[in-house]
Amino acid sequence: MANKRKTKRLSTRAVTRRVRQNIRSIPASTLEITTSNPSTSSKRSSLPSQQKITKRTKLDITSTSANSNSNLPMDGYTILQNQLLFTLMCKTNCESCGNRWNGTINIKKREGLFVILSFQCSSCTNTITIETSPKVVASDRRDINVRSQIGGHLCGIRYAGLAKLMGAMNLPSPIQDERYSKWDKNLLLSIKSFSDRSMKKAVGEAVTAANGKELMVSGDGFWQTRGFQSRHGAAALLSCNTAPKVLDIETCSKTCNVCFGALAIKNSNPAKYNDIIRSHHCEKNYNNSSGTIEAHAVLNMFQRSVSKYQIYYTKYVGDGDSKTFAALSDKPPYPGKVIKKIEDLNHFSKRMKHQLETKKRQYGKEQLSDG
Ligand SMILES: [Zn+2]
Ligand SMILES: [Zn+2]
Numbered sequence: 001m002a003n004k005r006k007t008k009r010l011s012t013r014a015v016t017r018r019v020r021q022n023i024r025s026i027p028a029s030t031l032e033i034t035t036s037n038p039s040t041s042s043k044r045s046s047l048p049s050q051q052k053i054t055k056r057t058k059l060d061i062t063s064t065s066a067n068s069n070s071n072l073p074m075d076g077y078t079i080l081q082n083q084l085l086f087t088l089m090c091k092t093n094c095e096s097c098g099n100r101w102n103g104t105i106n107i108k109k110r111e112g113l114f115v116i117l118s119f120q121c122s123s124c125t126n127t128i129t130i131e132t133s134p135k136v137v138a139s140d141r142r143d144i145n146v147r148s149q150i151g152g153h154l155c156g157i158r159y160a161g162l163a164k165l166m167g168a169m170n171l172p173s174p175i176q177d178e179r180y181s182k183w184d185k186n187l188l189l190s191i192k193s194f195s196d197r198s199m200k201k202a203v204g205e206a207v208t209a210a211n212g213k214e215l216m217v218s219g220d221g222f223w224q225t226r227g228f229q230s231r232h233g234a235a236a237l238l239s240c241n242t243a244p245k246v247l248d249i250e251t252c253s254k255t256c257n258v259c260f261g262a263l264a265i266k267n268s269n270p271a272k273y274n275d276i277i278r279s280h281h282c283e284k285n286y287n288n289s290s291g292t293i294e295a296h297a298v299l300n301m302f303q304r305s306v307s308k309y310q311i312y313y314t315k316y317v318g319d320g321d322s323k324t325f326a327a328l329s330d331k332p333p334y335p336g337k338v339i340k341k342i343e344d345l346n347h348f349s350k351r352m353k354h355q356l357e358t359k360k361r362q363y364g365k366e367q368l369s370d371g
Contacts, residue, residue: 077133077144079171089119096126112175113166114142141183145175149187195249202245203309209241214337216240216315217247218344219301219324221294230290231255235297240317248308250297252286259284295327302333315340319347 072078086105094101102122108129109116120127133144152162152174159181162174174180206215217237223230234251238244258280266273286293298316305311312334318324318341325341332339 079169094121094123094126095128096121097124099123110172111142112145113148113172114144115172146183146187148174149180149183150191153187195246198245199247199249200309202239203247203311205245206239206241206247207311209239213311214314215247215311216317216342217313218244218317219294219298220319221297221324223290223293233286233290233293233297235294235301237298237301237313240315248301248305250300252293252297253283254286254290256280256282256284258282292323295323298324299327299331299333302328302339303331306334312337313339315342317342317344319344 082105089101089103089105092101093099094103099121101119103120104122106118106120107115108118114131114133116129116131118127118129133142135141136143136146148162152158155161157165159174159177166173175183207213210216216239218240219235219237221233221235223234224232231254232251234249236246236250237248239247258276259282262273262276286296288296302313305313314334314337316325316328316339325339328339
């Protein structure tokens, strides 16, 4: 069980890592802010760390500053203390009167981390303004606020955590809580659309690498909370190329927040309760025990692989002790095709070590028959 728990934590981390690898390409492909290269995450290999860093730096440079010799990513941000900004301004000349600038900096407008700053020259009162972050195309939202919101979710700290982080960094507070919740809904749509495209692309790459439609995949499950009591869980299937990528994800929820919240008015206002229950998109899609979520979710993904991607998962790398392969054997998803089970070395070694330690505990202090 302890090993299993650890596995789940690692797996969640692994998936988060892949999301993080892909996050740099969100602006170009989904949020449509800049023209940065959407394929920055295309090659993840087992290069040593130093090489990886060098490679990433090169990618940053080529993708963001094509027209200059600068090594500063033009779509990136720089945290600059306001005092230093003021000092910098004092080293420039006013564009209107030509005198050395000496004036005031004010916040004209603020929306979360985004601000409009105005610089007024004290000699001629000429004022110039700058916006600290671009707008997301076809939206009123600012890039920096969208990024911080995605970051909050990736780190699992959401609004309250972001507010603390911004406080500690001496940065402005994130957007107001109500707007944050409202924007979450739109953000989810964008993230879903992005992840669908990303997974489709990964399937294409896996098919090319395998030179056919029969793929080897590895799968693992993870839960929202540790252990097997969690009400929400998910599983992911990953390609087994040199740069493994997520091909499909399935989530299972044993509860629905809307159903749960509506219970509060079930007796006092049954008409409204029924209305809410009828009109909402219920998140609850699983009834069995949390421990079987992984097997259920993986089986679902196998069963839809042909209709979704026109591919077959014919080799499965599992974690040895899960119920998953049993589920795949009980309900074969592809008639006439056998799925081969491949045990991954990490789990095999862990189980072997565990069994050897058990034997050691059992016989460690006993005199064996052969002396
Ligand atoms: Zn001036
Ligand atoms: Zn519901």
